[in-house]
Amino acid sequence: MRPNPLRTLWTSGGAALNGWLAIPDSFSAETMAHQGWDTLTIDLQHGLIDYQAMVPMLQAISTTATVPVVRVPWLEAGILMKALDAGAYAVICPMVNTREDAQKLVAYTHYAPQGTRSYGPLRAMLYAGADYQANANETIVTFAMIETAQALDNLDAILSVEGLDAIYIGPSDLSIALGCKPAFDDLEPKVAEAVDHILARAKAHGVVAGIHNGTTDSARARIAKGFQFVTVGSDAWLLANGSKEIVGRMRA
Numbered sequence: 001m002r003p004n005p006l007r008t009l010w011t012s013g014g015a016a017l018n019g020w021l022a023i024p025d026s027f028s029a030e031t032m033a034h035q036g037w038d039t040l041t042i043d044l045q046h047g048l049i050d051y052q053a054m055v056p057m058l059q060a061i062s063t064t065a066t067v068p069v070v071r072v073p074w075l076e077a078g079i080l081m082k083a084l085d086a087g088a089y090a091v092i093c094p095m096v097n098t099r100e101d102a103q104k105l106v107a108y109t110h111y112a113p114q115g116t117r118s119y120g121p122l123r124a125m126l127y128a129g130a131d132y133q134a135n136a137n138e139t140i141v142t143f144a145m146i147e148t149a150q151a152l153d154n155l156d157a158i159l160s161v162e163g164l165d166a167i168y169i170g171p172s173d174l175s176i177a178l179g180c181k182p183a184f185d186d187l188e189p190k191v192a193e194a195v196d197h198i199l200a201r202a203k204a205h206g207v208v209a210g211i212h213n214g215t216t217d218s219a220r221a222r223i224a225k226g227f228q229f230v231t232v233g234s235d236a237w238l239l240a241n242g243s244k245e246i247v248g249r250m251r252a
Contacts, residue, residue, distance in 0.1 A: 001128050001129045001132055001134070001135035001136070002127065002128045002129055002139075003139070004067065004089050004090075004139045004140070004141060005038070005065065005067055006038070006039060006067045006089065006141055007141065009038065009228075010208055010228050014228070015223045015227065015228045015229065015230060016038040016039050016067075016210075016228065016229045016230070017037055017038045017039075017219075017230060017232065018037065018039045018040070018041055018229055018230060018231040018232075019035075019037040019039070019040045019041070019232075019233065019234070020040075020041050020043060020231055020234035020235070021040055021041060021043060021047065021049070021057065021234065021235050022043050022046070022047030022049065022234050022235060022236045023047070023049075023235045023239075024048050024049040024050070024053035024057075025053070026053075026056035026057050026059065026060040027060070028235050029056075029057040029060040029061055029235075030061070030063060032235055033060060033061045033063065033064040033066045034063075036066075037066050038066065038067065039066060039067040039068075039069050039090070040066050040067075040068060040069065041069040041070065041071055041092060042054050042057050042058070042068070042069070042070045042071070043071045043234075044070060044071060044072055044073050045071050045072065045073045045074070045094055047236075051079070051086075054070065054083070054086065055086050055123070058070075058087045058088065058123070058127075059087075059123075062087065062127055067089050067090065068088055068089055068090075069088060069089065069090040069091070069092060069141075070083040070086075070088040070091050070092070071091070071093075072091055072092070072093055073094075074093075074094065074095070075093050075094075075095065075096065075101055075104060075105060075108075077104075077116075080093065080105070080109055081108060081109075081117055081118055081120075084109060084117070084121070084136075084140060085120055085121045085122055085123065085124050086122075086123050087123045087124045087126070087127040087128070088140075089128075089139070089140060090140065090141035090142070090143065091109060091140070091141075091142060091143065092143040092145060092168050093105050093142075093143065093144055093145060094145045094147070094170070095145060095147065095148065095151075095173075096145055096146065096151060096158060097148050097150040097154065098150070098151075098154050098157070098158070099154060099158055099160070101158070102144050102157075102158045102161040102164050103161055105142060105144055105164070106142060106161055106164055109140060109142045110136075110137045110142075110163055111136060111137055114137050114163055115137070115163070121133065121136070124136075137163075141166060142163065142164055142165050143165070143166045143167060143168045143210065143229075144158060144164055144166075144167050144168070145167070145168045145169070145170055146158070146167045146168070146170075146198055147169065147170035147173035147174045147177065148173065148174070149178060152194060152197075152198070155197075155198065155201050156201060156205070159201055159202060159205035160205060164207060165207070165208060166207060166209070166210055166228075166229060167202055167207055167208075167210065168209075168210040168211065168212075168229065169195060169210070169211040169212065170212055171183060171185075171187060171191065171195065171212055172212075174191055174195070175187065175188065175191045178190050178191055178194060183214075184212055184213055184214035184215075184218065185213060185214045185215055185218040195211070196225075199225060199226055199227065203226060208228045208229060209226065209227050209228065209229070210227060210228065210230065210231070211227050211229070211230060211231070212231045213230055213231060213232050214232075215232070219231075219232045
């Protein structure tokens with residue numbers, strides 16, 4: 001089976017630079033993939049992308065060494081399995097709030113005896129190899145998003161679930177859950193403290209921690225703290241901001 005460079009990077013102590021895809025288009029995904037991102041996440045939760053758009057985007061990313069990641073809309077067995085069958089090498093699941101949620105996430109993303117994933121990796125075998133089923137459990141990466149007050153209360157229970165590889169902090173949802181304004185970087189003290197707490201507990205459990213960022217400065221600072229998966233920008237954000245900069249300079 002094709003190795004997962006994300007696991008190799010983490011084992012060496014490195015951090016992955018992740019890009020975000022919200023535009024449902026294979027050419028934009030291919031263009032992003034050729035810029036050198038370690039991973040690219042196709043967002044099925046909040047972006048404009050559905051399953052039919054996701055598949056050619058995964059194919060486009062596969063023209064490079066960039067690791068294809070999918071954030072699914074919710075903790076639901078069918079879409080998790082279909083994302084993996086289509087060739088995602090990591091999945092991010094939103095709103096994992098309890099140990100039971102985390103156990104379901106691990107079960108849905110792992111073949112028996114570790115889990116309950118159904119067999120049918122049609123495109124995944126083309127991308128990963130004919131021995132996909134025998135090695136998928138040790139190769140695929142499973143992220144649980146920690147972004148609610150309930151998840152904070154159950155943090156150690158979630159992190160102790162065997163087979164959960166990583167957690168991903170959504171700072172905006174976490175901010176709202178704690179009664180603060182949504183933000184990526186300049187977090188209110190209560191939220192910043194929660195982020196530091198999540199990172200510390202993840203380290204204690206041997207679980208990789210990732211987080212969404214608004215700037216490269218913030219992402220670099222968080223890598224220095226110990227985050228090993230940082231997202232900076234999205235295709236839509238880069239398109240809008242790059243265009244805005246050019247138009248602003250020309251209008252001036």
